[in-house]
Amino acid sequence: MTVLEQPGSSRNKSSLAGPPPAWRPRVDPAPLLPDEEPYRVLGTDAAARLESGLLTRLYAQLVRGRRYNAQATALTRQGRLAVYPSSTGQEACEVAAALALEERDWLFPSYRDTLAAVARGLDPVQALTLLRGDWHCGYDPHEHRIAPLCTPLATQLPHAVGLAHAARLKGDEVVALAMVGDGGTSEGDFHEALNFAALWQAPVVFLVQNNGFAISVPLAKQTAAPSLAHKAVGYGMPGRLVDGNDAPAMHEVLGEAVQRARRGGGPTLVEAVTYRIEAHTNADDATRYRTDAEVETWRAHDPIALLEHELAGRGLLTDEFVATTRESAEQLAADLRERMHADPVLNPMDLFTHVFAEQTGQLRAQAAQLRAELDAEAAGHPEDAAGTAPAEEARP
C-alpha cells in the first residue's frame, strides 16, 4: 500500500501524483572547486613572469618576518611577553595577506597573525600589546584598519563580514581580509561567517592557514572534507588551494581574491597549505604530538629558501642585497627588543575608563574604591583603604 492508497488519503489521486517541481542547482559548483594540487608559482614555468621587484619586496618582508618571530619568541623567555604564538614557517601567508590589501581595506587577524599586522605597517610594540599582558589591544583599529587581535577562534570572521557588508551598503569599495587557522574552520562561527558572506556577496577574503595543527590536534581530526578549500563550494563561493610557503603564489591568489571582492564578485575562501615550524606557543611542547622528521620535511620547503632559490637563479641574491635585508631585519628586532624591555606605564584606573561610554554608578563606586586603595598604597599605609566599600548611593 502506497501513501496515496492509505485510508483517508485524497480520492483525487491524479492531482497528487504529478512530477516534483522543477529543481536545478542554485549555482554551478564546477567553477567554485579548488585546484587538485596547491597552486604554486615558484619552481614552475609561471615563475618566469614574476617581476623581480615583487620578489625582492616579498623577500625583504619574509626575512623581517622571520626575525620578528625569533625576537618575539626570545622576549617570552625574558619575561617580556606573556605568550607568543609564532608564525615561523608561515611568513609567506602573513606577508601576502598584508600586501594584498590597500590602505582603505581591513585586516582581521587572529592571535597568530601579529606579523600580518606588522607587515601592514603596525608598530610591533603595539601589535604585541595584548600578548605582553596589557589590558587593551594596543592600537586604534580605525587608524590602520586592523581589527583587534582575536583570541576566541573564528569569532572575528563574522565581524569581517559585517564590516565589509556595511561598507558596501555605504558605497565604499572596502575589502576585509579575515585570517583563521585550520582548527578554527571547525568552529560554528566559521560556518556562519562564510554563509553570511556568500548570501550578502560581501567583499571578504577568508584566509585559512592550514599549518597542520590546532595546538596538538592534526587536521585529520578536524575535518573529513577533501580539503578546507572545498568547504567554499558548500557556501556558493570559490575555494582556492595554494601553497602557503610560495610567497608569489600567495600574493597572486590573495590579490585576485581581493580584486574580485572589490569588483562586487563576492567572497573567496583561500586555503594556504603551510606548516607551523615552532610549537603552538612558547608554553607548548610539540614533541608530544609530532616527529622531528615531519618538521624537517617542511623545513626543506621553507618559504624564505624557496624565494632565495628563485632570486639566486636571477642573480639577485647578491651579498649586498642579503646584507641590506638582514640589516633591516636586525634593526626591527633591536628596536623591538629595546622598547619591549622598558616597562609599560600602567594606570590601574584605566580598567574602569572604557567599559562603558556612559559610566554606571556601580563602576564609579568601584573605581572610587580602587582609587582609595591606590592612594593609601602610595602613602605607604594600604590598610587605610580597607572598608571603603560598599560605596555610597550609585546614581547612574
Add this chain to the structure above:
Amino acid sequence: MTTTAPATARKPATMAQALTRALRDAMAEDPAVHVMGEDVGALGGVFRITDGLAKEFGEDRCTDTALAEAGILGTAVGMAMYGLRPVVEMQFDAFAYPAFEQLVSHVARMRNRTRGAVPMPLTIRIPYGGGIGGVEHHSDSSEAYYLATPGLHVVTPATVEDAYGLLRAAIASDDPVVFLEPKRLYWSKAEWSPDAPTPVAPLGRAEIRRRGSSATLITYGPSLPACMEAAEAGRAEGWDLEVVDLRSLVPFDDETVCASVRRTGRAVVVHEAGGFGGPGGEIAARITERCFHHLEAPVLRVTGFDIPYPPPMLERHHLPGVDRILDTVARLQWESDWTEGRGA
C-alpha cells in the same frame, strides 16, 4: 507617568505597537540604524514588532538574515565597527544562546579592548519570559546571564510608554544594550500618545509605579502587573505597598530603590527568573548593604523556581503570582514592627 500631550491625543495602544513605533522613529531619524534578524522582513517578526519596516525602509535597512544567531550578532559587530547602529532581533529568549559568545566575548568588551576607539552601539532585542503558553525554549528568563556580563546594559520595559521610551534610549546609547521584551506584555494595552512619544533618558532610572508606606515591592518587566495587582489586593490586608519598576537592571538605580526601602523599612524582590543566582539575590544584597539600619525584616524574594522553565500546562505554578507575593509580604516580620502606622 506624566505627559504633556493633550488627553485627546491619547488612545489605547499595545506594547508591541509602541515598540514598532520606536524602531520606525529611530530608523527615520538616523540612517545608521539597521534592523536585522530572523523573519523581521516580510513577516514583520514572529511577534510583528518589525511590521512594515522592510517595506518602508527597504531590505538593506530591515534585513531577513540567515537562521544563525551567532552570525547575526557577529556580523552586527562588524557593521557597528563601520559606523552603523544595528538593532538585532533574537526571536526568543532561548534562541539567543547561540549568540552568547559574540555577546560576551566581543559585544561587551570591544569598547574596553580598544580603549573606546571601537564602540558597540548595538541593541539586542530579546523577547523573554513566560506566561504565553510557549513550548520548551520559548519562555526563559535569561536576564541573569546578561547582567553578570560586564560591559552590557540590561533594560526591560513593563509599560507601553516605557516600551517606546526605553527602546529609543537603548538605540541612541553608544553602549550595547540587551533589551528584554516581556513577551506576555506585548499585547498589554494602555492609553498612549503615539504622536508625542518621548525617549527615556538616561537609561538606569527606576520608576515608582505605586506609592505606599508598608513595604516596597521591587520588580521589572513581566512581573510588574502581578505586583500592581498584589499591591491593590494588599490593601484588604492592611498593607499599603509601594511598587518600584526597575526598568534597567544595568545600570542599577540604587538611589530610587534604597530611598523607597528606607521609607517603608521592608522589601520584597519579585521576578520570574530563578532565585538562585538570579537578579533578586544581588538586589537584596545591595539593599542590605545600604539600608540595614532601616530594615524591619530581611529582604525577601519571590522568584521562579530553580527548575527548567515548566511546560505551558504547569507554568502557572512557576510564575510569581499575587498570592505568592502577598504570602511573602506576610512573612516580613510584622509582629516585630514597632513603628506606628506601619503593618497589619
